[in-house]
Amino acid sequence: MKIGIPKEIKDKEFRVGLTPDSVKVLSAQGHQLFVETQAGMGAGYSDADYQAAGATLVDDAEGAWQQDMVIKVKEPLPAEYPLIQKDQILFTYLHLAASRSLTEALIDSGATAIAYETVEIGRQRPLLTPMSIIAGRLSVQFGARFLEKQQGGRGILLGGIPGVSPGHVVILGGGVVGTEAAKMAVGLGAQVTLFDISLERLNELEALFGSRITLLYSSAPNIEAVIPDADLVVGAVLVPGRRPPTLVSRDLVSQMPAGAVIVDVAVDQGGCIETMRTTSHSQPTYLEAGVLHYGVPNMPGAVPRTATQALNNSTLPYVIKLANQGLDALEQDAALAEGLNVQRQRLVHPAIKSVFPDLA
Numbered sequence: 001m002k003i004g005i006p007k008e009i010k011d012k013e014f015r016v017g018l019t020p021d022s023v024k025v026l027s028a029q030g031h032q033l034f035v036e037t038q039a040g041m042g043a044g045y046s047d048a049d050y051q052a053a054g055a056t057l058v059d060d061a062e063g064a065w066q067q068d069m070v071i072k073v074k075e076p077l078p079a080e081y082p083l084i085q086k087d088q089i090l091f092t093y094l095h096l097a098a099s100r101s102l103t104e105a106l107i108d109s110g111a112t113a114i115a116y117e118t119v120e121i122g123r124q125r126p127l128l129t130p131m132s133i134i135a136g137r138l139s140v141q142f143g144a145r146f147l148e149k150q151q152g153g154r155g156i157l158l159g160g161i162p163g164v165s166p167g168h169v170v171i172l173g174g175g176v177v178g179t180e181a182a183k184m185a186v187g188l189g190a191q192v193t194l195f196d197i198s199l200e201r202l203n204e205l206e207a208l209f210g211s212r213i214t215l216l217y218s219s220a221p222n223i224e225a226v227i228p229d230a231d232l233v234v235g236a237v238l239v240p241g242r243r244p245p246t247l248v249s250r251d252l253v254s255q256m257p258a259g260a261v262i263v264d265v266a267v268d269q270g271g272c273i274e275t276m277r278t279t280s281h282s283q284p285t286y287l288e289a290g291v292l293h294y295g296v297p298n299m300p301g302a303v304p305r306t307a308t309q310a311l312n313n314s315t316l317p318y319v320i321k322l323a324n325q326g327l328d329a330l331e332q333d334a335a336l337a338e339g340l341n342v343q344r345q346r347l348v349h350p351a352i353k354s355v356f357p358d359l360a
Contacts, residue, residue: 004067007039012281014042014304017071020053027054036064043304086110119339130310134300136180143232154259159189173236228255235264243270258290268297
């Protein structure tokens with residue numbers, strides 16, 4: 001199979017779809033890899049690294065996109081819509097619930113679009129998990145940074161010091177992102193309150209953290225009682241294939257301390273904070289209601305070397321199946337079949353169909 005790896009064009013997105021090691025594995029199995037020039041530079045992989053692994057370098061994005069299968073990291077942007085080919089396999093993060101225009105473009109293209117984030121084994125999402133771990137950890141790392149006065153925050157050290165209270169971190173959601181955020185916040189010495197709607201998950205988190213964090217059931221009264229005291233709020237709500245519910249209203253945001261920070265990891269699916277909108281690594285924050293908002297949808301792009309390696313560890317087995325078996329792999333691998341979002345110019349995934357019923 002001919003496989004293309006274009007350079008990511010999202011702002012400050014330095015990850016790349018395949019590492020040279022992954023290219024070497026696929027090349028050894030007889031597949032042809034076409035890598036856009038400098039596609040891996042941001043993650044520390046040179047064009048020479050890809051050539052040594054057996055790839056052919058192409059000068060532009062069109063050369064990478066004109067292949068049987070395209071492997072990316074982030075969803076295609078409008079400039080890439082015309083490059084999507086009929087009968088092509090596109091394997092990447094898509095997050096279609098947050099973008100009607102991309103959904104329509106994929107339907108019109110006639111491509112088969114498989115989303116990393118909806119590949120599912122039982123209740124696990126193996127291709128989303130590594131980036132969720134990174135995003136969860138970065139959410140507190142970035143939150144701590146933007147609480148600094150020079151960054152526009154209220155000048156809080158999350159861990160405090162003896163004689164001075166630590167900062168208060170509120171985490172909405174106890175999945176992978178929320179758990180990793182809690183680990184980081186606890187490690188820094190912050191006061192941590194975590195909300196989740198699943199009592200089973202709260203019990204699991206109690207076994208993990210014990211009394212080091214406060215665990216509360218996610219209800220409107222509980223959230224409304226805690227948010228006004230938060231220095232940092234982390235949105236960590238995931239509803240696969242759908243927009244998350246709005247858990248923090250504009251009015252509630254206005255009750256937070258001036259210079260407090262909100263980091264909404266769920267922004268790539270639409271966000272769970274009413275005042276949150278998408279930002280970028282170039283301009284990561286904005287001030288609204290006196291609160292600093294961070295809404296970068298590709299947070300792991302800040303650590304592209306780590307993130308690219310972690311992502312490839314998870315995606316490569318599925319890429320190999322698609323390369324060797326084509327679309328027959330969807331029939332033979334139930335987890336991969338869950339990743340199918342668009343095929344034969346129609347929506348396939350039930351969750352996406354529920355978001356855009358008129359396109360189903």
